[in-house]
Amino acid sequence: MTTKSKTFQKMDCIYGSRCYDAFDTTYTCNIYDHECKYNIGFASGERSKGFMADDVITFVLDHQSVLVTFGCGKDQSSGRSSFSNRYSGLVGLGRRLKVGSYSLPSQFGADLMSICLPWFYSGKGSSLRSSLSFHITPWRRTTSAKLLINQKFPLFYFVNLYKIFIGDKLLPVHPSWWKFTKGGRKSGVTVDTGTTITNFPLDLYIVFRYLFRREVGDIPVVKGPHKSLDTCYKDDPKGRPLYFPDVKLYFGEVNQKNMLLLSKERVMIHFTGYYCLAFKGWNRSHSVLGSTQLQGIGLTFDTFESTLSFDLDACG
Known part of the structure; x- marks a missing residue:
C-alpha cells in the first residue's frame, strides 16, 4: 500500500462510520484532524501506532477490485522490543466478526481462509x-x-x-x-x-x-x-x-x-x-x-x- 495511490484515503472518523473506537480501545477518534488512530501492542513486546485508511486493491487471479481498510504505521518503536527487519508489514487475520474488526476475514466476510507460510531460516x-x-x-x-x-x-x-x-x-x-x-x-x-x-x-x-x-x-x-x-x-x-x-x-x-x-x-x-x-x-x-x-x-x-x-x- 502507498499513500500516493489515487484511491488511497484516510478514514474520516467524524463523517465516516467505520472507526471502531466504540468497540475497541485500540482505536480513538481525533476530533481535530478527523483521523481514526490506532495504538496496538503485540504479545512479543512490539507496538505500532498510526492511523486507519482505505484503498482499493485488485486481486490478480480474478481481477476483482475491493476496498480494504488498513493501518498506516507512524511509530513502530514504542514497544518493549522492535519488529524484525524481515517484515515489510503486518496483516490482520483474526477470526471473522460481523462488527468491530478490521481483520481481512471480517472485511471479506470469509469463514474459510487458507494460508501457506514461507520457510524462514532454511533458504527454501x-x-x-x-x-x-x-x-x-x-x-x-x-x-x-x-x-x-x-x-x-x-x-x-x-x-x-x-x-x-x-x-x-x-x-x-x-x-x-x-x-x-x-x-x-x-x-x-x-x-x-x-x-x-x-x-x-x-x-x-x-x-x-x-x-x-x-x-x-x-x-x-x-x-x-x-x-x-x-x-x-x-x-x-x-x-x-x-x-x-x-x-x-x-x-x-x-x-x-x-x-x-x-x-x-x-x-x-x-x-x-x-x-x-x-x-x-x-x-x-x-x-x-x-x-x-x-x-x-x-x-x-x-x-x-x-x-x-x-x-x-x-x-x-
Whole structure:
C-alpha cells in the first residue's frame, strides 16, 4: 500500500462510520484532524501506532477490485522490543466478526481462509508457493484441530491441544495447561501466524525443555547466538548430521488423524554454527503456536465448521 495511490484515503472518523473506537480501545477518534488512530501492542513486546485508511486493491487471479481498510504505521518503536527487519508489514487475520474488526476475514466476510507460510531460516523461500486465500482452500484436510470460541477474545484462534510427545515420550503435564478458563484466557492454546516461535508458560516450558534435552542425549547444550533461545547445540565439527527428536502435537485425542508431526526446521532453528530449539518460555499463562512450527504447512482455517486443518509439506 502507498499513500500516493489515487484511491488511497484516510478514514474520516467524524463523517465516516467505520472507526471502531466504540468497540475497541485500540482505536480513538481525533476530533481535530478527523483521523481514526490506532495504538496496538503485540504479545512479543512490539507496538505500532498510526492511523486507519482505505484503498482499493485488485486481486490478480480474478481481477476483482475491493476496498480494504488498513493501518498506516507512524511509530513502530514504542514497544518493549522492535519488529524484525524481515517484515515489510503486518496483516490482520483474526477470526471473522460481523462488527468491530478490521481483520481481512471480517472485511471479506470469509469463514474459510487458507494460508501457506514461507520457510524462514532454511533458504527454501525462493521455491515456496506461498499463498493466502479466502472462501476456498487448495489443501487437503487430513489432520485437523478443533477451533474453540473464547467469548472474551473472539478474534483469537484457540485450539484443542490434548497431548505433546517428544519422540515417543509423553510430556508429563496436567491437561489444564491446554484449556482456557470460561470467559477468560488464563490458559489455553492459540494459533498465531504473527508469532514467530511457539511460546509455552515458563513452568510448562521447563518440563518440555528437560524432556527434549534428555531425548537429544549426550550432545552438550551450549550458549547460542540469541539469549531468548536457551537450548542450543553446536554443529558437528566433522560435518556429521545431528539427531533431534520430533515433536508430536495431538488435538482432541491421541489419534493419527489428529496429530501434527513437527520435525527438522519446525523443531530446530539452524543459525551459523548452531542448532537452537524453536520453542521458548514466557511469563504468561497461555501457549501460542507460532509460525516457525507452521512453516511450509497448508493451513485451512474454517470457522464455520470450527476446524483448523494441516496439510503437511503441501507448499514446501
